[in-house]
Amino acid sequence: MKKKVLFWLVCLFLSVHSLAQTPLPPVYEVKNDSAESQQLYHDYWQILEDKSGKLTIEQVSSLPVQNQFHDSTSAIDSTVNTYWLRYRIRNAMKREARISLNCYWEFMDSYVLQPNGSWKHFLGGFLQDWDKKDGLKRADAMPQILEPEEEMTIYQRIHKEKAGLGPDFGVMIIGTDSFIKTYYTGYVDSRTNYFGKRELQEAFVLGLLLLAIFLNVFFYRIVGEKVYLYFSLFAFFLAVNRLWNISYAYFVWEHPAWIEFVPYLGFAWALIPFFLIQFFRQFLKTKKFYPRWDKVLIGLGVLNILPNVLLLALTLPATKTYVQPLHAFIKKMYAVPFAFFLIPLSLLITLVLFARKKEKPVTYIILGASPFLILYIVTQIQTFLGYQLIADFRLIEVVCISWLVISFTLILMMRFDLLRKENAQQALDKEKLKREKEAEKAELIEKQKYELEIQVAERTAELKKSIEELKSTQSQLIQSEKMASLGELTAGIAHEIQNPLNFVNNFSEVNIELIDEMVVEVEKGNTDEVKAIAKDIRDNEQKINHHGKRADAIVKGMLQHSRSTKNATKEPTNINALADEYLRLSYHGLRAKDKSFNAIMKTDFDSSIPKLNIVSQDMGRVVLNLLTNAFYVVNEKKKMNISGYEPTVSLSTKKLGDHVEIKVTDNGNGIPQKVLDKIFQPFFTTKPTGEGTGLGLSLSYDIIKAHGGELKVETKEGEGSEFVISLPLMHSFQ
Secondary structure: OHHHHHHHHHHHHHHHHHHHHHHOOOEEOOOOOOOOOOEHHHEEEEEEEEOOOOHHHHHOHHHHHOOEEEEEEOOOOOOOOOOEEEEEEOOOOOOEEEEEOOOOOOOOEEEEEEEOOEEEEEEEEEOOHHHHHOEEOOOOOEEEEEEEEEEEEEEEEEOOOOOOOOOOOEEEEEHHHHHHHHHHHHHHHHHHOOOOOOHHHHHHHHHHHHHHHHHHHHHHHOOOOOOHHHHHHHHHHHHHHHHHHHHHHHHHHHHHHHHHHHHHHHHHHHOOHHHHHHHHHHHOOOHHHHHHHHHHHHHHHHHHHHHHHHHHHHOOOOOOOOOOHHHHHHHHHHHHHHHHHHHHHHHHHHHHHHOOOOOOHHHHHHHHHHHHHHHHHHHHHHHOOOOOOOOOOOHHHHHHHHHHHHHHHHHHHHHHHHHHHHHHHHHHHHHHHHHHHHHHHHHHEEEEEEEHHHHHHHHHHHHHHHHHHHHHHHHHHHHHHHHHHHHHHHHHHHHHHHHHHHHHHHHHHHHHHHHHHHHHHHHHOOOHHHHHHHHHHHHHHHHHHHHHHHHHHHHHHHHHHHOOOOOOOOOOOOOHHHHHHHHHHHHHHHHHHHHOOOOOOEEEEOOOOEEEOOHHHHHHHHHHHHHHHHHHHHHHHHOOOOOOOOEEEEEEEEEEEEEEEEEEEEEOOOOOOHHHHHHOOOOOOOOOOOOOOHHHHHHHHHHHHOOOEEEEEEOOOOOEEEEEEEEEOOEHHH
């Protein structure tokens, strides 16, 4: 009996253990967010090796796969490229915690569990496409805000190009404010140089190469010898290659989205040996003295291009994932030995062939090129033998390249001086022939010059007059547009101010009657009635005061709008109040001109928008202009007597990240596509002649640009248009 009970207990234990889910790690409590980073101990996170590399968040968070998560202290499989992490954090402070998730790996997907059970997805990683990355892109950190006692469950997917995580792998929580101060504000404020010793050496070589390019292009332009052109092209592609060695330090901070393109500069080696061979052929005249060897050199130069082109094709994003082993094989077995051993050896043999001639230019070429060529030959030999012959290759390479560039440039300068003297003598002979012809032409040219000067003076005077007339016309049109805008605004203000004035007049008349009644009651000695009447008078006076202030505010707004904005300054402005004010002013301004005009007005204002630092009268003109146009187009469509059509104009504001959007939407006839590109051009209008100056949208566009914003339009013919104003929040006031 005991054996049976024991048997069933063991079975029960095994079944429960097999069905149990691996528990989540303990919750890590965030007690301070001012530190730059906090390392999570191994007990607080778990890891899962994704051998297929295809698991999704739904799969890793489900029971079958969750059982495969294990503690970080367990052995981690270093043969896979994709891993999943999971951990939990809770804000243990009495205020919100401003933290960031660390995403500094090649590719990382972060998933945060939401209260409704869904997952919020963030993309990161320093090899991730810049446009797809979230959070602090340059630092690869994902900001999060935790309320007091709020708990967050995080799953992170890491994908690496090479297998394994390394012994220093860990999970960190970053303090957002401290991190930004150190790695953004602090770094930018305190840094003085991007580059180290190696980059400065490369910069020196780059400077020499640029100087050599300039001089040899200059020489080629003068004497026309191809030897200068070939050396210039050799130096140019060599400069591109050296730029590869120093550009990463610059792009990592200034243009990190371009880092992935920096390695492509290394493919300059496809053309560096080619043009160096062409220089040797042209300078030494190998085709004349050694025609067969000359063909070998040409073949080597062309064949060197082929593996580099193939490597470039295999490096493109569309192919490199699938052919990485082939890429490495071609580079190791073909491209590198060819460019850095076979071609330098062939050029060294060429120098040996010409050394027997014992000519001074050849001797200089041998002295200048030999260290450069021997360096690469020795480097490949030491790679083949497996032990190091050269300790500091980069420094020696810099010295050899510098020596080659300086030597070749001096040799070519000597050659240029000789050619210059020969060309000077030839030019002198030609000059004598030219002088006779020039003497004959001199008189004719002088006469033609005099006539041309007279014609130019006449045309210049006509052009100045035309420009002055055009400026005058433009000034008049701009003033007309401003006056038209002011007229619309004034009409709306007149209607708006009528309401508070009516209240003031009505309550003033009522108070006169109440005072007369109070005098009668005083004479009767009816104190209770006197008190009641006094209270009514007091209430009426408060209403008079309220509506009087309303009229005063409207008048001040009108004065602010009408004054010159030439020297206007930006000030904190409630954009919702401004938009609502000009909506009513625009509507009543049109109603004042056309009593039959009527339209439905819809508003949707985002109350979370802070005050914006803008020139309020300028921004008011923009909103007024867009609304006036919207009311105009819906009124024109209404005149078409379309069944069921209700003219509608909508005005909305919304805070979107680091900017605010103001939208003016109408259900008019829209803007024809053929004129859409011209709508913001000065003096272009779709209104009939006499009804518009064509400057309203142009001035509005300029005002928005001056505020650092953007004005766009979306339209569909027959259905309406939507104008969108986008303003930055960088100078907002809470």
